[in-house]
Amino acid sequence: MGGRTMIKAAAVLITLGYCSLLVYQGxxxxxxxxxxxxxxxxxxxxxxxxxxxxxxxxxxxxxxxxxxxxxxxxxxxxxxxxxxxxxxxxxxxxxxxxxxxxxxxxILSEFNNKGENKIVLSDIFISVKTSTAYENTRLPIILKTWFQLAKEQIWFFTDVANATQQRMAGGHIISTKCHQGHQLLPLCCKTAQEYDTFLKSGKKWFCHFDDDNYVNVPQLVKVLQRYDPQKDWYLGRNSISYPLKMGKTISKKKRLYFSFMFATFGAGVCISRSLALKMIPIASANRFIGLCHRIKMPDDVTMGYIIEVLVKQKLTIVPEFHSHLENLKTMNPETFRDQISLSYSSDNTVNVSGFDNVTDPTRIYSLHCTLFPYFDICRNRDTIPLPPTPTRRPKKRKKKIKLNEKMYYYKYQRKRTPRESDEDEDSPVNAYRNVTTSKID
Known part of the structure; x- marks a missing residue:
């Protein structure tokens, strides 16, 4: 009995010694x-x-x-x-x-002698949210202009990819198979896929823009060099000047209120990888869509709710981001080179000289040629595709229902509010009422 115990003890000692040797050499x-x-x-x-x-x-x-x-x-x-x-x-x-x-x-981030973070373009993941509704209007403008500055870093997220534009984008258009439209769930569906794609890319920065933005890519890199991607950064521009207040019902007699700021996606948002990793339990694997549906808020508000309320990281306002919610016509053209993003709408564009309004109604081509005049579209006007003519759908004609005098009385005259002209017996309104009522009687 004692011999077996000694043999077992020796075997255990030999095993432990062998494991320690592996750990020591491993x-x-x-x-x-x-x-x-x-x-x-x-x-x-x-x-x-x-x-x-x-x-x-x-x-x-x-x-x-x-x-x-x-x-x-x-x-x-x-x-x-x-x-x-x-x-x-x-x-x-x-x-x-x-x-x-x-x-x-x-300290994984690299810093130069001036104390700036040595971020390069390849460290940034740029996503652009678009839709099939704008594949012939907004997307060709981006492909001709600022997409040429960062072809390997820009990815488009749309409903269903167009084969022609997929070739122009070098295969960088991702079909999300989300529903079309600008409603809450389609927007959140695309944003969720943008976030998951960024996590797989291994990049240091996640920057989101809309398809009506113009992005000055060199200035984007320059501004991101001020921030360390190994720290939590939520960079963007707020669309409202006050915190958004929301409430949560805890019980029948108790309701919890909280407020937070959010960066509008219409101007652009950049999130560091350190912060994006902390959002994984909340936003990854389509959890972002579920949270959007639960709080009934758009994607940019949901992103601000996750970061400021749940992760406890405040928004850092970067004034170089701009959206169409601002008055872009009053901006000084001399400052365009210092901005990160600009935008446009039907009646709100930047004031920049260049092409005529027929060729360039959005002023994006003129802005691009002002900042980067060496592109072919700046030297050859014929390379700019003309904007498609808007097609109007024929309006459905409503069927006219002939109202007899009794129906007219019950629909209009009976519920009609009295006016000052009703006191005058000779007024047209009063005369017409007397005629109709006399016929009904």
């Missing part, structure tokens, strides 16, 4: 200048020995660490590509002493 692969081993665990802590330098690859970043017995260790970081051929000392990591060794706290 983790993350790295290259060390000296052959002494170190360990990198899943949270990025480095078990190092004083006086030795290690080269550790952490999240595609090469850490050049000189360990010491002090509490803090300076770390030089170089950005590396897949072949580890190019190294640019642009990132900074701070290593602090802990019980498990040195804890790496990566």
């Amino acid at each position: 983790g993350a692969t790295y290259n060390s200048i000296e052959s002494r081993p170190g360990q990198v665990n899943s949270i990025g802590s480095i078990e190092s020995r004083p006086g030795h330098m290690h080269l550790v690859e952490f999240d595609n970043v090469l850490l050049k660490t000189l360990s010491s017995g002090q509490n803090k260790t300076k770390t030089e970081v170089s950005e590396t590509d897949e072949n580890n051929s190019k190294k640019k000392p642009i990132k900074v990591l701070q290593l602090t002493e802990s019980n498990d060794g040195l804890l790496v706290k990566p």
Whole structure:
């Protein structure tokens, strides 16, 4: 009996020793200048020995660490590509002493000497919500103008994709199979798919625009460089100057009220990836549609409700966003280059010189050529597609019902409110009433 116990104990010890050896040799692969081993665990802590330098690859970043017995260790970081051929000392990591060794706290965002975040165009996911109702009016304007500035970053979300425009957009039109129209559920359905597509892209910023927006893409990148995508940012422009108040019934005698601000989608909204990840339990996998239906609010209001009320992150107002709700005609044309987005409507367009109103009724082509005059449409007017002539549906003629004198009396005269002219017996109204009533009698 004692022999079996000894054998079991030895087997357990051998198993534990083998597992500890695997853990010791596992983790993350790295290259060390000296052959002494170190360990990198899943949270990025480095078990190092004083006086030795290690080269550790952490999240595609090469850490050049000189360990010491002090509490803090300076770390030089170089950005590396897949072949580890190019190294640019642009990132900074701070290593602090802990019980498990040195804890790496990566600042994944890159900053230049001016303190601006080194965001590039490829870090931004730009979504444009459109519909088949505007595939011949609004969408061709975008494809000819600011889509050319960021062909790989812009994605269109529509009901059903048009084959011709799909080729013009390079396959960047996504058919959401949502219902057509500008009602609550179709809007929320498309926004939910925009959000889920952004999460799969791995980009640092999620920026939404409508199909009646013009986006100055270089200025968008420049403004986003002021903000760290690893922090929670909700950037946009409010359409109302006061917080929106909503209520929730808790019981028959108790109702909870709360207020929040929201950024209108008509001007454009940008959300950092850190904030988007916190919204996953609430907004991902079509949960956004259900919340829209539950609070009975549009997609931009629902987005503000999720971020400000549920996630507890305030809206940061960026004045460079503009929508058609503003008076665009009063804007100074000299400031157009500093704006992120502009818009248009039938009677509200920017005041910019360029093409005539027949060729460019929305003034978007003229605005684009003012900012970027090297495009072909600016040098050759014939490349601009003429706006389609609006087709009016024939009105259905209502059937005229002949009213006899008795029906006329009960429909108009009986419920008619008295007027001042009724006091005058010679008035036309009074005379006509006397005639009709006498015939009925």
